[in-house]
Amino acid sequence: MAVLICPECGAENTPGDEYCWSCRRALTDVEPVNDAVQDEPLGGHLDELLNSEEDLPGLLHALRQDGNIDGEQGDAEDVQSGEFHDSLGQASSGQSGREEEIPEWLRRIRQRAKQEKDSIGEVTQKISAAQESLADEKRSSQHESYADWIERLHQDFSQEQVAKDSAEGAPTGKAGQLPQTEDPEWLAKILKVHGKSVEKQDLDSLSTERLGGNSLLQWLVDLESGKEKLEPLSEEEPPAAKQSGDAVGEGDQNERTVDGDTTQEIRIKKGTSVKPVLSISRKEQLEADLISATIVDETAPRAMRKFEKPGSPWVIRAAVTVILITALSLSLFSGASTSNLSGSLKPQHRALITWLEQLPAESRLLLVVDYHAGFEAEMALIAQPVLSKAVQASSEFVILSSTESGVLLVDRLLQDIDGFETLVVSNAGYFPASNFAAFGLGAGIDPSWRFVHAPDAVNGLPQGDFEGILVLSDSYDGAKTWIEQLYAQFSEVTINLITTAQAGPLLLPYYESHQLGGLVSGLSEARQMTAYLNVENSTSHLWEAYRTGVLMMIIVIVLGLFFMSDHEGQETDRSKGEKA
């Protein structure tokens, strides 16, 4: 069937088409060609070769005439090379001597394809590569069949020779071996075609030089003479092919040099390790550049900028110091404020006072000490009015400490309270972890770590019921632990909290959620409680000093804002100038 082959892309078109269906090129100048000739498979020549077992010498002669199997230069590798594939294809398809029959357009395409690998279309390239790969596989199988055929030929000939010898009564050699004195008929034919007469000549005398090196003919002669043994084909590729395969493995397309000729091939190899290629997108490249720039910028040496402390005259500093000390001293000695503060009591204060007033006689109270020595003075001012009222109604205080010096601090605190001497004080000691102590206390646990001569600090958790719990704490975390653990298991017992000013605001929600019965925190609230409970202590005097100190701190902050702001402005201007 005649087809029109597009010279641009190689696609087949039916006769009469004006344009290529693939690339839309005009086909008016294209001559139709016979499809059967184009579709002739490349491997068909080897099939022809296999079908002509009886005429091997003739076939070899034909190959020799074509000059594709050169007895002088050809070698075994040629059989496996693409060059041999091309030569076989040319020989069997009858191209040899018929080059003039190839259409001009097809010749131009082939020539252009050899010069420019991209001249033919991508589809054509892939088809060609697939065809070559298929042809390679077929060729290897045909080579194996070819070797088998030679072996069978050898055996047939041996059997024929043995039968002939036995019929003539001549001595026979070992089965499977050619008689060394006579030439095989088929080999003689080959040699005759090859132009070398071997009559009356042993096969051993056929030297490599005379037969043209490592030619196919030489191999056949060596095979007959026993120099070469037919070995079964192994799965492993020959070194040359293996090397080629490795090279191919680096990419699907590469160039391979065989006997000085450069052959371009595209081959798909199975099982070959493909080296991974690092592909970076533009976005990734930009991010990598940014990271590199950041690292370089961070590690770049810079001149250290000296911080210049703004110098202020010593007279000013001395004057400010004198003013501060004088104001504080005057506030300390000025006397207590006598204003009525009962109206400013907060709900948590009233709740605490109510609890104190309703405390039954001979009550047993648990005193939890969770403050440090630094807050001893503040805690004494805050807790003293509450404890004074509590002592009047209680008969026993059980003291449990979660700070190292808690036992000593509470002793010092209670000694300043009137009526302390009549009070029974049970010291439960110090527990290194407040959460353990709070949980154990709530769970009613009686620890077993009592030792004979151990100090009071390891007396164990207190047991029994309490009419109330007073927690003295200086931090939010410590107070929170006690409140949460005790309320979860002592909900029927009122828990009250006496805390320093810093922890008060954060703990106030516990009062609003009714986990706390009452709460007092800080000196200002202690002053209100003292005034309401009418307890005599130094809270009012210290309150004035505290108030003065806070006011002076506010003044310093406000002045410092403007002063540091000006300084900041100067530094900003200076840095801007440096940058400029």
Add this chain to the structure above:
Amino acid sequence: MKKNLSVAMAVIIGVIVLAGYFFRDQLGPVLTLIIDWGILLVSVLGLLGIGYLIKSHITKLIKKEKGAFNSVVVLLAFISVLVAGLILSTENDIFQKLILTVQIPVEASLLGVLAVTLMITSLRLLRTRGWTLMSVGFLVSAVISMLVDVAFFQTEPGSPADEILKFWSNLPLIGARGILLGMALGGLLVGLRVLLTIDRPYGED
């Protein structure tokens, strides 16, 4: 194996302690054992901390590093307190006064320095952040809170000024509630993660 053992112990003890809130009578003996072990371990941890502190100061002294004189003071103080405690016992009045006479002024001084440092840091906030809404708002809030705390403003009960003053007084409470809610939810989640072995703060990963 060691990892699985620590995981199993943590989960079992956590579940028992959690169940102890609901089944106190049934789990009382087990809870007692757990509390005993816990306090014992914490006490040993304290001893280890003391030992590490002494070792680091001795090393500093031997190598004659900078500040070695301070190490001498620390070691002498430690040894003298230890000897005095062993000789006089912790119940001795002299020993107790000795401890508190040193400890109370030292800690109170540190707290005083801390207050001044906080004041200066708040001033430097403007230097680092500049005159932003947050920095100015922080300082203004601090000043107003201090003024309210020291009863600088005296108002008549029920007057609009009194309402404004109450609003300012309750403003920190609103923030405290938010913080406490966040901490409670965070603590709940952390507890569940530890019990479910999602987090393993007790062992090496």
